[in-house]
Amino acid sequence: MNLVQLYTTVSRNLNEQTPAFYPTAEIIAAINEGQRLFSLLTLVLETQQPWTITPGATFFNLLPVFADMIVPLRMSDVAGAKIRPARLEDLTSLDALWPAAQGPPFRYSRIGADLVALYPHPIVTTPLFVTYARAPHALVNDTDVPEIPVQYHPVLSDYAVNRVRQVEGADALAKTMPLLNGFLDAAQACGNYVRARNRGSQYDVQPFEMSAFDRSQLLKLRKDLVPARTPLAAVE
Amino acid sequence: MACDTAASLSDVWYRLGFLSQADLNAAQWLTSGDLYQFADEAAKRLAWTCGIFKVFDSSVAIANGTGPVTLPPGHVFTAFAYIDYGAGVIQILRLTNVEQLYALDAGWTSLAGSPTRLSFDAGAPGSGGLGIATLYPSATASGSLNQVIQQTPPTVQAGASVLQVTPCIQDYFTYALLEQALAKESDHARPEVSAHATERMRLYEKVFQQYYGPGM
Numbered sequence: 001m002n003l004v005q006l007y008t009t010v011s012r013n014l015n016e017q018t019p020a021f022y023p024t025a026e027i028i029a030a031i032n033e034g035q036r037l038f039s040l041l042t043l044v045l046e047t048q049q050p051w052t053i054t055p056g057a058t059f060f061n062l063l064p065v066f067a068d069m070i071v072p073l074r075m076s077d078v079a080g081a082k083i084r085p086a087r088l089e090d091l092t093s094l095d096a097l098w099p100a101a102q103g104p105p106f107r108y109s110r111i112g113a114d115l116v117a118l119y120p121h122p123i124v125t126t127p128l129f130v131t132y133a134r135a136p137h138a139l140v141n142d143t144d145v146p147e148i149p150v151q152y153h154p155v156l157s158d159y160a161v162n163r164v165r166q167v168e169g170a171d172a173l174a175k176t177m178p179l180l181n182g183f184l185d186a187a188q189a190c191g192n193y194v195r196a197r198n199r200g201s202q203y204d205v206q207p208f209e210m211s212a213f214d215r216s217q218l219l220k221l222r223k224d225l226v227p228a229r230t231p232l233a234a235v236e
Numbered sequence: 237m238a239c240d241t242a243a244s245l246s247d248v249w250y251r252l253g254f255l256s257q258a259d260l261n262a263a264q265w266l267t268s269g270d271l272y273q274f275a276d277e278a279a280k281r282l283a284w285t286c287g288i289f290k291v292f293d294s295s296v297a298i299a300n301g302t303g304p305v306t307l308p309p310g311h312v313f314t315a316f317a318y319i320d321y322g323a324g325v326i327q328i329l330r331l332t333n334v335e336q337l338y339a340l341d342a343g344w345t346s347l348a349g350s351p352t353r354l355s356f357d358a359g360a361p362g363s364g365g366l367g368i369a370t371l372y373p374s375a376t377a378s379g380s381l382n383q384v385i386q387q388t389p390p391t392v393q394a395g396a397s398v399l400q401v402t403p404c405i406q407d408y409f410t411y412a413l414l415e416q417a418l419a420k421e422s423d424h425a426r427p428e429v430s431a432h433a434t435e436r437m438r439l440y441e442k443v444f445q446q447y448y449g450p451g452m
Contacts, residue, residue, distance in 0.1 A: 023250070026250045029247055033247075033407050033410075036403070036404045036406070036407055037404070037407060039404065040402075040404040040440075040443060041443065059292035059384070061400070063238055063400050063401070063402070064400075067238060067403075068402075068403065069402060070402045070404055070447070071402075071447045071448075088315060088316045088384065092316075092328055096328060097326055097328075099318055099320075099326055099328070099382070100320075100324045100325070100326045102324075111290045111315065111384055111449075112287055112288055112289060112290025112291070112386070112448050112449065113288045113289065113290070113400070113401045113402060113448050114400065114401070114402075115290050115291065115292060115384070117384075135402060135403045135404050164250075166251045166414070166429055166432070167250060167251045167253065169426040169428055169429040170426075170428060173428075173429065173432070205447065208442070208443045208446055208447070209446065213439065213442055217435050217438075218432070218435040218436065218438070218439060221428045221429075221431070221432060222427075222428055222431045225427035225428040225430075225431055
């Protein structure tokens, strides 16, 4: 499905033959949000890029190099040998002077959103390859196609219906919660597939454990919080 | 393509019931300044709930006699610390609480030497201790205190809204704006959607905790 097919589907599911109350721009924003969340939950989009390390430092920030990175999955040297992951505590146990150790790196530690420590740190300019999960490119043109696997394209329109209903809230939003649940089910299925694949590929990070997340509060609106707006009937 | 929270502002006006960004700008009950304030609060909340804003900091200098040191602004916690004396000479510091320091050495406040431990609750004698870390023993040589710290990001505001995190986090901030704006007491309040936004944020926080580590 391309973008025009997606937002047309969403409009029709919202009972609009031509966008009026729900603007096309808002629907497109909702589809893009759905794709970002799907990619974040599943890590389904990945890429491998070269990374040239300048010598003299132990800690590096990756986002200035890979701006669309969600999380690094694997590092390897130019020969393809894996640089193994380690926690900072592991590195300290391995070598009490590890921040000062020099040489070709064979361990790395992933810290926070984009900080990485290399052990040892190289003393000459060293190329590495970084495989990382990335964020999707935004859908802008009508012919743009979502990057997530094609079988999951329909759940993007489901997600978008749920999101644009947030403007109304109350029952209008509550009725679309099964669509959000379907989206999360799809993300769980895709995440399970990616997890199995990542284990086979010996990647260092697995997708989010959707099965361990309690969705019950997410998928229902609190009945005790009634909308504060005055109902139209009362105004009339 | 880092996360620009300004994108969240243009992403919420429709869901807040405005006809356009200009309509939002003209609103009385909510301003862009309010929304930036909500984004800033969300960033600070995220710094406490998820280990996402970790940075390498080498801004703290130590000298002969240094015991207590002032931590960098926005410091939340330290994950790793060592002293770099230069020329490849370093000493990794063990993070130790004050109770353990007293157990180790009743006269720890007066001992000088090469620091091997760092305490965050010892504070300077006579001070409250917040924002201060204490080297044990007090340093006798100059160097640099290098730390991997969790730090609250700079204040999010108009013109300074970019955070060095993955662009997917933009939607976390979008829901933070919705959560706060729709919970405001006004004719436009939609508390049930605000509560739903809170649950959406909880999902994002769980994801960030798995990928980037826990917070405090």
